[in-house]
Amino acid sequence: MTELNGVIFDPETGATLHIELARSNSRRRPRVDGAYDIIDKRAKVRNDEQNIWSNNGNGGSDADTEIENSSKKGATQRKRKADDARSAQNALSSRKSKLQDGISPCSTLFIANLSPLCSEEDIKKMLSECRGFEVLKMQNKSGKPVAFANFSGIEEATEAKEKLLGSLQAAADDAGLHLEV
DNA sequence: AGCACA
Numbered sequence: 001m002t003e004l005n006g007v008i009f010d011p012e013t014g015a016t017l018h019i020e021l022a023r024s025n026s027r028r029r030p031r032v033d034g035a036y037d038i039i040d041k042r043a044k045v046r047n048d049e050q051n052i053w054s055n056n057g058n059g060g061s062d063a064d065t066e067i068e069n070s071s072k073k074g075a076t077q078r079k080r081k082a083d084d085a086r087s088a089q090n091a092l093s094s095r096k097s098k099l100q101d102g103i104s105p106c107s108t109l110f111i112a113n114l115s116p117l118c119s120e121e122d123i124k125k126m127l128s129e130c131r132g133f134e135v136l137k138m139q140n141k142s143g144k145p146v147a148f149a150n151f152s153g154i155e156e157a158t159e160a161k162e163k164l165l166g167s168l169q170a171a172a173d174d175a176g177l178h179l180e181v
Numbered sequence: 182a183g184c185a186c187a
Contacts, residue, residue, distance in 0.1 A: 018182085018183085020184090022184060022185085023184055024184090108184090108185090108186095110183095110184050110185095112182080112183055112184080113182085113183080135186095137185065137186065139184085139185060139186095141183090141185095144182090144183050145183095146183065146184065146185085148184070148185060148186075150186095
C-alpha cells in the first residue's frame, strides 16, 4: 500500500482521486428514479378526471358553488400529492432493499480526476488488493482520464471505495496535506 | 464535475 504514495495520489501535483459508485445504464434496470415519472403521469390523469367530474357535476354553474368546489379541489389535490410522495418513497425503498439483496445491476466504481502519472496497471494493482475486484477499464477522453472498476457486488464496490479513500487519506496525511473528497 | 463497455 506504500506504493500508493506518489502513484495514485501524487502529493507533488496535489492531484486527488475521486471515487464514486458508477452510474449504470444497464438494460435490466434502466431507471432508478423512474418512480417519479410514473407518479407524475398518475397525477396528470387524476387532474383530468377531476376536471371532467367538476364540469359534469356543476351543470347549472353557480358562482358560489364554483368557488366552494375549487377550494375543495385544492385540498384533495394537496392530499393526493402527499400520498404520491409517500408511495414514491415506498417504491424507492423497496427497490433499495432489492439492491441490497445482492441482485446488483451495476457494481462498478467510477474513478475520476486521476493523476496523469498513474497507469492502468497501477490502479489495477491497487484494486486487486480489494475484495471482489474483477475488471478495470480506463478511458482517456478530452484530457479527463477516468476509470471503471467492476466488482463482484455492490457491497464489495463500496467497501473498495472506502478502502481507497482511506488509503488516500493516509497518503495525504503522510505528505502533510489535506484531502478533499 | 467529468460515467464506458457489455
